[in-house]
Amino acid sequence: MARKTGSHAQITGPRVRSAAQKLFARMGYAAVSMRRIAAEVGMQAGALYLYTPDKQTLLFDLMKTHLEELLQAWAAAEKGKGAMAQLEAFVRFHIRFHLARPDAVFIAYMELRNLTPENFERIESLRRAYENQLEAILRQGQESGDFRVPDTKLATLAIIAMLTGVNTWYREGGRLSRSRVESIYWDMVRKAVGGDDAARIA
Amino acid sequence: MARKTGSHAQITGPRVRSAAQKLFARMGYAAVSMRRIAAEVGMQAGALYLYTPDKQTLLFDLMKTHLEELLQAWAAAEKGKGAMAQLEAFVRFHIRFHLARPDAVFIAYMELRNLTPENFERIESLRRAYENQLEAILRQGQESGDFRVPDTKLATLAIIAMLTGVNTWYREGGRLSRSRVESIYWDMVRKAVGGDDAARIA
DNA sequence: GTCTATAGAAAGATAGAC
DNA sequence: GTCTATCTTTCTATAGAC
Numbered sequence: 524m525a526r527k528t529g530s531h532a533q534i535t536g537p538r539v540r541s542a543a544q545k546l547f548a549r550m551g552y553a554a555v556s557m558r559r560i561a562a563e564v565g566m567q568a569g570a571l572y573l574y575t576p577d578k579q580t581l582l583f584d585l586m587k588t589h590l591e592e593l594l595q596a597w598a599a600a601e602k603g604k605g606a607m608a609q610l611e612a613f614v615r616f617h618i619r620f621h622l623a624r625p626d627a628v629f630i631a632y633m634e635l636r637n638l639t640p641e642n643f644e645r646i647e648s649l650r651r652a653y654e655n656q657l658e659a660i661l662r663q664g665q666e667s668g669d670f671r672v673p674d675t676k677l678a679t680l681a682i683i684a685m686l687t688g689v690n691t692w693y694r695e696g697g698r699l700s701r702s703r704v705e706s707i708y709w710d711m712v713r714k715a716v717g718g719d720d721a722a723r724i725a
Numbered sequence: 726m727a728r729k730t731g732s733h734a735q736i737t738g739p740r741v742r743s744a745a746q747k748l749f750a751r752m753g754y755a756a757v758s759m760r761r762i763a764a765e766v767g768m769q770a771g772a773l774y775l776y777t778p779d780k781q782t783l784l785f786d787l788m789k790t791h792l793e794e795l796l797q798a799w800a801a802a803e804k805g806k807g808a809m810a811q812l813e814a815f816v817r818f819h820i821r822f823h824l825a826r827p828d829a830v831f832i833a834y835m836e837l838r839n840l841t842p843e844n845f846e847r848i849e850s851l852r853r854a855y856e857n858q859l860e861a862i863l864r865q866g867q868e869s870g871d872f873r874v875p876d877t878k879l880a881t882l883a884i885i886a887m888l889t890g891v892n893t894w895y896r897e898g899g900r901l902s903r904s905r906v907e908s909i910y911w912d913m914v915r916k917a918v919g920g921d922d923a924a925r926i927a
Numbered sequence: 928g929t930c931t932a933t934a935g936a937a938a939g940a941t942a943g944a945c
Numbered sequence: 946g947t948c949t950a951t952c953t954t955t956c957t958a959t960a961g962a963c
Contacts, residue, residue, distance in 0.1 A: 551754075551839065552755075553756035554755035556937075556939080557940080558937085558939095566947070569940080572940070573946065673908075677901075677909050680894055681887045681890060682887075685886050688883060691882075692882055706875075711883055714918075715913040716916075737929095758957080759956080759957060760955085768928095771931080771960090772930075773958095774957095775929080779957080780958095
C-alpha cells in the first residue's frame with residue numbers, strides 16, 4: 524500500500540515508541556539498531572530523529588512512562604482499609620498490572636544498565652517510590668500485629684521479586700488463569716508475612 | 726611491564742573468559758565488543774579467536790559452566806533427611822551460591838535472549854534441571870504433610886524468583902550478613918509453604 | 928601465541944532534496 | 946514529514962608476518 528506524504532506526527536510518535544518497546548524487549552536495547560526500529564514502523568532511519576533526539580532518550584522515555592503509569596495505577600486502585608486488605612490488593616494489582624505489560628516490564632528490569640547515570644537515577648527513584656508503597660503496608664501491618672516479618676525491607680524486596688517473577692513464566696492460555704495465579708501467590712505471600720510462632724528467628 | 730611472547734594458553738583462556746564474564750555482566754553481551762574484551766585481558770582482538778571460535782560461544786560457555794557448577798554443588802551439598810531439612814538446605818545453598826557469583830548469575834538471567842536457539846535450549850534444560858530439584862523437595866513435603874502449597878510448580882518458581890532476587894540488592898558490608906539474610910529468607914519461605922489453615926484457597 | 932593490518936558489514940546521527 | 950545519501954565510527958572475524 525502506498526504511503527501518503529501527509530502529516531502523521533500525532534500517530535507516528537506512538538508507533539515509534541511501540542516498535543522500540545517491542546524490539547528492545549525481544550532483542551535487547553544494545554542489539555536493536557535505529558534502522559531496525561524504522562523498518563518495524565515502515566520508515567527510514569533518519570526520520571526517527573523527528574520523534575526522539577537519540578536512541579538513549581527513546582529507552583528512557585519507555586521506562587519512565589511505564590513506571591509513572593505503574594505508580595498512577597496503584598494510587599488509583601481500590602485498596603481496602605486494614606493492612607491485610609491492602610497487602611492483598613497490592614499482590615493482585617502487581618500481578619495483574621505486570622502481566623498486562625510484559626514488554627515494558629522486561630525493559631524496565633533488564634535495561635537499567637543501558638541508561639546514562641543521570642537517567643538511571645531518575646528511573647531508580649521511581650522504582651523506589653513503588654517499593655515504598657509496599658514497604659509502608661508491611662510496616663503498618665507489623666505495627667497493627669497483622670504481620671510478623673523478621674525484616675520489613677527484605678520482605679518488601681522478596682515479595683516484589685516473587686511477584687514480578689510471574690512474568691517470566693506466565694503464558695496466555697496456559698494451565699492457570701490470571702486470577703487463579705493471583706490467588707495462589709496471595710496465599711503464599713499471606714502466609715510468608717504471617718504470625719507463625721516459629722517465625723521468631725535469632 | 727613488557728609482555729613475553731611465550732606459551733600462555735593455559736592461563737590466557739581462563740583470563741579471557743573471566744574478562745568476558747565481568748564485562749558481559751556490567752555492560753551486557755551486545756554492548757561489549759571483542760576489542761573491549763581483548764583490552765581487558767591486555768591483548769589484541771584477533772588473538773581472542775585462539776580461545777573461542779566466536780563471541781556467541783564465549784557467552785554460551787560462561788552460562789553452561791555456571792549452571793553445571795550450580796547443579797554439581799547442589800548434588801554435593803549436605804541436605805538432611807526430611808523435606809523440611811532439605812528445603813532449608815536448598816534456601817541457604819541457593820542464596821550462598823548465588824551471592825558468591827553475582828556476575829555469572831546476572832549473565833545467566835539477562836542474556837538468555839542473546840543465545841542462538843540451539844544454545845538456548847541447552848541452557849534452558851540445565852536451568853529446568855535445577856528447578857526440578859526444588860520441585861521434588863516441595864512435592865515430597867506435600868506428600869509427607871510437612872508442606873501445604875496450593876500449587877507445587879508455582880511455589881517452585883515463586884521461591885526461586887524470591888531467592889535469586891537477593892542478588893539485585895545485596896551489597897558486601899551492608900546492614901545484614903549473608904547468614905542473617907539466609908535466615909530471614911528461610912523464615913519467609915518456611916512460612917509460605919506451611920500449613921496455615923486459611924491456606925485452603927478455592 | 929600474539930601481533931598488525933584489513934576486509935566487509937553495520938552502526939548512530941546529520942544534511943539537504945522534495 | 947519523510948526520503949536518500951552520506952559522514953564517521955565501530956563492529957566481528959580473518960590473513961599473514963614474526
